[in-house]
Amino acid sequence: xxxQLSRAAARDQAAARTAYMQxxxxxxxxxxxxxxxxxxxxxxAEIFKNAEGIALKLYDRRFGIDTALFEHRVxxxxxxxxxxxxxxxxxxxxxxxxxxxxHWIEAETFKDAFGHRFWxxxxxxxxxxxxxxxxxxxxxxxPLAPQDVYYRSILLDQPHLQDGEDVRLLxxxxxxxxxxxxxxxxxxxxxxxxxxxxxxxxxxxSAYRGNPLGDIAKTWVKLSFFAYLxxxxxxxxxxxxxxxxxxxxxxxxxxxxxxxxSFFQWIAVVAGAQSRSDEEPKRRWYRSLIALYHRDPxxxxxxxxSG
Numbered sequence: 001x002x003x004q005l006s007r008a009a010a011r012d013q014a015a016a017r018t019a020y021m022q023x024x025x026x027x028x029x030x031x032x033x034x035x036x037x038x039x040x041x042x043x044x045a046e047i048f049k050n051a052e053g054i055a056l057k058l059y060d061r062r063f064g065i066d067t068a069l070f071e072h073r074v075x076x077x078x079x080x081x082x083x084x085x086x087x088x089x090x091x092x093x094x095x096x097x098x099x100x101x102x103h104w105i106e107a108e109t110f111k112d113a114f115g116h117r118f119w120x121x122x123x124x125x126x127x128x129x130x131x132x133x134x135x136x137x138x139x140x141x142x143p144l145a146p147q148d149v150y151y152r153s154i155l156l157d158q159p160h161l162q163d164g165e166d167v168r169l170l171x172x173x174x175x176x177x178x179x180x181x182x183x184x185x186x187x188x189x190x191x192x193x194x195x196x197x198x199x200x201x202x203x204x205x206s207a208y209r210g211n212p213l214g215d216i217a218k219t220w221v222k223l224s225f226f227a228y229l230x231x232x233x234x235x236x237x238x239x240x241x242x243x244x245x246x247x248x249x250x251x252x253x254x255x256x257x258x259x260x261x262s263f264f265q266w267i268a269v270v271a272g273a274q275s276r277s278d279e280e281p282k283r284r285w286y287r288s289l290i291a292l293y294h295r296d297p298x299x300x301x302x303x304x305x306s307g
Contacts, residue, residue, distance in 0.1 A: 027093040058099040068098035074204045084200045110189035125247035131199035133255045138182035140209025147210020154273040169272040172265045183215035217266035229285045268293040
């Protein structure tokens, strides 16, 4: 009986929470969306478009109303900034799935642009850096979580970090200079678009607020796996990707003049958080970056700045 009452209470709480978020989102209920044609799918959602140039991002069922509410609130705030990103129209509810509509952006991902125009690598890296710098010009805002809270919550639940490494990384995180800037949280060539004029930042469900260096470090750490270890990139692609990463970092630093004193510490913290990956090669690579930070920082510096 106690278990039944607990489950009933949990259902009531979940229903009340969903009702509250529905009242905030005020979603448009779409009974069918046959006028929308499938365009692409990512990790968390599918993208559709209709003939009027309206895009629909529809989250997978495993990503509920919480994710839709968060990204909706982020994009609502960004409408008032110069940052190029999806221009929100409204939120939608389709059966048991949630999402939002925005004006379609006719552009290709930086990943595709890189594959199609690799001879323009430096130009693409400069545009990528400019877009990331523009993200970091926006001040932090609600509902973004603080960066240190975000990383601390991850590092506190990393049982594979052995011999007190989690404690050392938490200490590094605590000592990091604090800032309050918008951070994308997953800024990479798949989550950014490029048209002939400019870049666009998309997919904001991982955003937080804090120090831009941590955001840059996350971009480099994730790309470094494909630039050095992944079997999904061949040797030529690895070499080009290393060059792209170096050019991106160089252009970003030139554009912003940001103080890089804690950059290597951020590399270690981000690598520690990313080492929770389900893929063993990624876990091995991220742990190797932490080891380089401790034992051979000169080699780490060469990888980042010299290749």
